[in-house]
Amino acid sequence: MHLIEQSFSSSLPTKIVFGVNCVNNSLVEKIKELKFSKVFVSTDPGLVKSGTIDKVIKLLNDNKIDTTVFSEVEANPYAETIMKGSESYKQESCEMIIAIGGGSPMDFAKAVAVVVSNPGHILDYRRGEKTIENETPLIIAIPTTVGTGSEVTHVSVVTDSEKGRKFVIASPLIMPEYAFIDPLMTTTLPRHVVAETGADALVHAIEAYTSVRANPITDGLAIQVVKMISQYLPESYAHPGNLEARSQIHLASTMAGMAFGLAGVGLVHSCSHPMSARYRVAHGLANAVLLPYVMDYNLISNYKKYADLARVFDSSLVLKSDKYAAESFPKILRDLTESIGIPRDFRVLNIEFSDEMINQLAEDALNDVGTIPNNPRKVEKQDIVQIYKKVLQSELK
Numbered sequence: 001m002h003l004i005e006q007s008f009s010s011s012l013p014t015k016i017v018f019g020v021n022c023v024n025n026s027l028v029e030k031i032k033e034l035k036f037s038k039v040f041v042s043t044d045p046g047l048v049k050s051g052t053i054d055k056v057i058k059l060l061n062d063n064k065i066d067t068t069v070f071s072e073v074e075a076n077p078y079a080e081t082i083m084k085g086s087e088s089y090k091q092e093s094c095e096m097i098i099a100i101g102g103g104s105p106m107d108f109a110k111a112v113a114v115v116v117s118n119p120g121h122i123l124d125y126r127r128g129e130k131t132i133e134n135e136t137p138l139i140i141a142i143p144t145t146v147g148t149g150s151e152v153t154h155v156s157v158v159t160d161s162e163k164g165r166k167f168v169i170a171s172p173l174i175m176p177e178y179a180f181i182d183p184l185m186t187t188t189l190p191r192h193v194v195a196e197t198g199a200d201a202l203v204h205a206i207e208a209y210t211s212v213r214a215n216p217i218t219d220g221l222a223i224q225v226v227k228m229i230s231q232y233l234p235e236s237y238a239h240p241g242n243l244e245a246r247s248q249i250h251l252a253s254t255m256a257g258m259a260f261g262l263a264g265v266g267l268v269h270s271c272s273h274p275m276s277a278r279y280r281v282a283h284g285l286a287n288a289v290l291l292p293y294v295m296d297y298n299l300i301s302n303y304k305k306y307a308d309l310a311r312v313f314d315s316s317l318v319l320k321s322d323k324y325a326a327e328s329f330p331k332i333l334r335d336l337t338e339s340i341g342i343p344r345d346f347r348v349l350n351i352e353f354s355d356e357m358i359n360q361l362a363e364d365a366l367n368d369v370g371t372i373p374n375n376p377r378k379v380e381k382q383d384i385v386q387i388y389k390k391v392l393q394s395e396l397k
Helices: 022-033 045-050 052-062 079-091 103-115 191-210 216-238 243-263 267-279 283-301 303-313 315-319 322-339 355-366 381-392
Strands: 015-018 038-042 066-070 096-101 139-143 155-160 165-170 178-181
Touching: 015 022, 015 243, 022 052, 022 139, 022 178, 038 052, 038 079, 038 103, 045 052, 052 066, 052 096, 066 079, 079 103, 079 155, 096 103, 103 139, 103 155, 103 165, 139 243, 155 267, 165 267, 178 243, 191 216, 191 243, 191 267, 191 283, 191 303, 191 322, 216 243, 216 303, 216 322, 267 283, 267 355, 267 381, 283 303, 283 322, 283 381, 303 315, 303 322, 315 322, 355 381
Parallel strands: 015 178, 038 066, 038 096, 096 139, 139 178
Antiparallel strands: 155 165
16 A cells, blocks of 8 residues: 555544443443434344343433434434434434433434434435434444444435335444443354344454545455454354353444545445345345355455455465465355354345346445445455345255
8 A cells, every 4th residue: 555645534533431330330320421312222122032132221321311222223323213213303302312222222322313303304314315414412422332333433324115126325423422332242142143243343344445435544454354353253152141242242343433434445345235134034145145245256356465464364375376365265165154143145045046136236235335335355246246146046956
């Protein structure tokens, strides 16, 4: 990377509070410092069932902070759910938002913040349409998974159920003001969620490191994330009670969010978004399955960078050429994802994907304007079709 040929701007405005039990120790103090007393909480049914939300709500209510809880957030939140949540926010005269959960409650919270402060429908503000102009409510994000990084990004992903498409809402105005990174918030995660969301964080780091928008700041964040995940994700998956491993992965996820918030993500996300929007595949799982296949495709764009990543996992590759090390990387990734229970392809969906269905997925992926331009290799529709065929038609004629 020749700095004399490069210019970029960089900002990481979200204030991060990290530490075991930091939610219990610092959240109330921060809300009172901000002088808020009526809080809108966005979350999902699973966290309500686990009791996680009750603990946070009790903490707030015991300290005279009123709460309105919206717990109907589904995976890949629908535009109509966002509109319903915004009505609840306004009816209850809320003053700020706390998002508790994975990427979906955080995406939902950001989108609600847009609707309650700007006229019209949330899809009016999808990338390329209306600009978000009015100041939005302050957001505090409390992630309970180890993958999305949404707590430190200016992006919300919204699903249009009628079109079967995901759309991006992007603005600095929807950046969370604070992110509380508390490893204790992840201890109730099922093992498969640890695997999928941890792999999602790895995808974020890899795509940020190899993005055409990468710079020395994002490179430093991304490569450190890969080091942390390569060491601690298998441990966190194998031993759910290993709080050190879980802490490392939780922080790595946030750092990956910082990296891709600045450098963007690429073709893995382009291909995973349609799988989530059309077939309800969990975002982290879709990314994890697609990762090795997209790496196979992207390698020729930058052998040196993919070699850097491969050598994090296998130090013996320092003795090999960049091309050899890079070409080892997809297998390294397949071995990692297999070790944490990620399937090798989408046969688990039990759907026979026709050429017509794959063609539609490829069209959607190519039109994912927030990701395709960042990919290190220029992408044509037929290239995406071939990637999808490998993961969708592996047992078809």
